[in-house]
Amino acid sequence: xxxxxxxxxxxIKTRGQQVTLxxxxxxxxxxxxxxxxxxxxxxxxxxEYFSETQRNKGNxxxxxxxRQFSNSRSExxxxxxxxxxxxxxxxxxxxxxxxxxxxxxxxxxxxVL
Amino acid sequence: xxxxxxxSEALNIQEGKTATLTCNYTNYSxxxxxxxRQDPGRGPVFLLLIRENEKExxxxxxxxxxxxxLKQSLFHITASQPADSATYLCALPLSGGYxxxxxxxxxxxxxxx
Numbered sequence: 001x002x003x004x005x006x007x008x009x010x011x012i013k014t015r016g017q018q019v020t021l022x023x024x025x026x027x028x029x030x031x032x033x034x035x036x037x038x039x040x041x042x043x044x045x046x047x048e049y050f051s052e053t054q055r056n057k058g059n060x061x062x063x064x065x066x067r068q069f070s071n072s073r074s075e076x077x078x079x080x081x082x083x084x085x086x087x088x089x090x091x092x093x094x095x096x097x098x099x100x101x102x103x104x105x106x107x108x109x110x111x112v113l
Numbered sequence: 114x115x116x117x118x119x120x121s122e123a124l125n126i127q128e129g130k131t132a133t134l135t136c137n138y139t140n141y142s143x144x145x146x147x148x149x150r151q152d153p154g155r156g157p158v159f160l161l162l163i164r165e166n167e168k169e170x171x172x173x174x175x176x177x178x179x180x181x182x183l184k185q186s187l188f189h190i191t192a193s194q195p196a197d198s199a200t201y202l203c204a205l206p207l208s209g210g211y212x213x214x215x216x217x218x219x220x221x222x223x224x225x226x
Contacts, residue, residue: 004156033214043157043202043216056213090156099145102214104156 001026004093004105012111018079021108025072025093031055032074033102034066037088046089049074050097078110086112115141119203119217126193127225134188134220136203143205146179146186151200151219160201161188193224 005024013019025032034046045058049068066076072093078085088107094100118137126132136146145164149157163170163179163186170177176189190197200219207213 035216042218043204045207045213045215048213058213092156099162101159101162102147102149102157103159104149107156 004091004103006089006091006105006108008108009106010109010111012113013081014113015081015083017081018077019081019110020075020077021089021091021110023074023076023091023093023105025074025091026103029093029095029103030072031094031097031100032068032072033092033094034074034076035090035092036060037090037107038086043090046076048097055097081112083112086110115139115205115207115215117203117205117215117217119201120220121218123221123223125223125225128194130193132190132193132197132222132224134201134222136186136188136217138184138205141205142181142184145206146177147204147214148175148177148186148188149202149204149216151202157202190222193222195224195226198222198224 007022031050033048035043037043047066048056052068063079068074088109090104090107092102092104094102116139147162148160151157161177163177165181174191178187200221202216202219204214204216207215
């Protein structure tokens, strides 16, 4: 069974631009969660989608948004990028939610210049 | 507010010894707790989930305890090997959001031959 895949793996953007990151969960998994990881703040929850609906949202500004498609693939979008958005963005999939085993992807390393 | 604390200092131990990592939390009573392993440049890998009504859980050389009175979980690796060197993260669900996970900052474990 293929693992969680994330594209692109690396991305360099400049301040003010927007970016879209993609996550393909493991086949059969309906829950996709997104996290931001930085050296200073660690892993922080962004949002979770289940069956195309956002079930939970973390404490991030509205510039961070996401969606989930009918095939469970998910995208997250960050608009008006700031230097502080430089981070490793991780997605995790599971069958039903966080009480299940969470399978993380390799992450997308975003650098904002 | 809810907080998770893990030893920020790296833990250095000799091969063959038991490594013990600590996860303390405050201001809430989670229904479960998870432990993950993360290697540099990779997404976290799920290791174990323990529920509030379970005192202890084992998986091969791993053992997790969950003391809801002390608000603490201990993670043990017995007969440690250099390959166990990694950062270990604990995670709990945020109250009010069953599928929102909050992660500790992680403890870096180094096992020396």
